[in-house]
Amino acid sequence: EDQVTQSPEALRLQEGESSSLNCSYTVSGLRGLFWYRQDPGKGPEFLFTLYSAGEEKEKERLKATLTKKESFLHITAPKPEDSATYLCAVMDFNKFYFGSGTKLNVKP
Amino acid sequence: DAGVIQSPRHEVTEMGQEVTLRCKPISGHNSLFWYRQTMMRGLELLIYFNNNVPIDDSGMPEDRFSAKMPNASFSTLKIQPSEPRDSAVYFCASSLLGGYRRTEAFFGQGTRLTVV
Numbered sequence: 001e002d003q004v005t006q007s008p009e010a011l012r013l014q015e016g017e018s019s020s021l022n023c024s025y026t027v028s029g030l031r032g033l034f035w036y037r038q039d040p041g042k043g044p045e046f047l048f049t050l051y052s053a054g055e056e057k058e059k060e061r062l063k064a065t066l067t068k069k070e071s072f073l074h075i076t077a078p079k080p081e082d083s084a085t086y087l088c089a090v091m092d093f094n095k096f097y098f099g100s101g102t103k104l105n106v107k108p
Numbered sequence: 109d110a111g112v113i114q115s116p117r118h119e120v121t122e123m124g125q126e127v128t129l130r131c132k133p134i135s136g137h138n139s140l141f142w143y144r145q146t147m148m149r150g151l152e153l154l155i156y157f158n159n160n161v162p163i164d165d166s167g168m169p170e171d172r173f174s175a176k177m178p179n180a181s182f183s184t185l186k187i188q189p190s191e192p193r194d195s196a197v198y199f200c201a202s203s204l205l206g207g208y209r210r211t212e213a214f215f216g217q218g219t220r221l222t223v224v
Contacts, residue, residue, distance in 0.1 A: 034212050043112075043199055043215035044151075087151070089213075094163060094205070096141065096213055098151040 003027075006088050006099035013106050016077045021102045023088030024070040032091040033071050035064050037084045038101070044087055047073075078106045112216035114200050120222045126188040129219045132181055133202030141213060142175055142185050143199040151199070157183065158205060169194075190223045197221070 007022045025033070032051050036044035048057040050066040057064045061082065063074040073086055085101040113132040121127050133140050142154040155165040157177045165175070172191070177183040187194055197220050201213040 032212075036215075043201075043217050046212045046214060049212050094139075094156065094158065095153060096201075097153075098143075100150040 004088055004090055004097050004099040006086075006102050008102060009100070010103045011105070013075075013078055013104070015079055015106055015108050018074070018076045018078070020075070021073040021086055021104070022070060023073070023099055025088075025090045025097075026069075027090045027092045027097065029092055030090060031093065033066055034089045034091070034096070035062075035071070035073055036087040036089065038087055039084050047086075075104070078104075080106045080108050082106050112200055112202055112214055114198075114216035114219050116219060117217060118220050118222075120224065121190055123191055123223055124189040125223075126186065127190045127194075127221060127223075129185040129198050129200075129221070131183045131185070131200030131216060133183070133200070134214055135181070137202035137204050137214075138180070139203045139205050139213075140177060140183050141201040141203075142183070143201065143215075145197045145199060145218070154185070187221075190221075192223045195221055195223050 004025045032049055034049050035047040037047055038044045048064040053068045055066050061076050065072045083106045085103045087101045088099045089096045115130045139158050141156040144152045154167045155175045156163055160177045173187055175185045197218045199215050199218045201215045203213040204211045
């Protein structure tokens with residue numbers, strides 16, 4: 001069965017302390033890997049799409065990378081406004097499979 | 109485009125009542141998804157449509173749940189009768205399927221359902 005596992009479940013960082021979130025997946029016929037950010041009381045907000053191993057995408061302090069079995073979301077010098085839950089999803093044919101998310105808390 | 113629009117944002121209903129959630133996808137998107145989110149189970153895919161046709165409803169919990177998409181710009185998720193365990197945030201999302209790759213799914217703001 002296709003699966004998406006995110007780690008860690010929760011991460012507390014000091015402002016400026018860089019780190020990485022992990023998304024490992026087992027899916028037959030990957031058609032895309034997607035990263036989302038979700039703030040409390042809101043819907044997931046799209047961040048990145050990755051399609052091929054070796055691909056990288058960047059946006060401000062965030063950088064997403066993809067290998068054949070996992071993806072990383074690197075956060076460089078985070079700020080308190082980066083605090084949110086980060087969700088990873090993979091696309092297999094027609095379905096999006098979501099991980100359970102990493103809740104990031106950045107302290108000033 | 110205003111994005112995916114869901115209504116209502118909040119719904120409180122009594123057990124046994126019928127609940128209808130509504131969704132307007134992004135214009136031009138040909139796929140629509142209904143998700144349910146709870147603390148315990150995260151985001152669960154309930155059903156998705158391609159070109160207004162239900163493709164996979166294996167995530168629908170039971171017969172009390174039904175979904176329709178009468179046209180490309182409107183979908184409903186109905187729960188009848190509602191039960192307290194249906195309390196959750198329900199999200200609608202839409203995306204564009206073109207060829208082998210699919211674009212990202214864009215989510216609405218969700219409907220927070222409370223069944224008392």
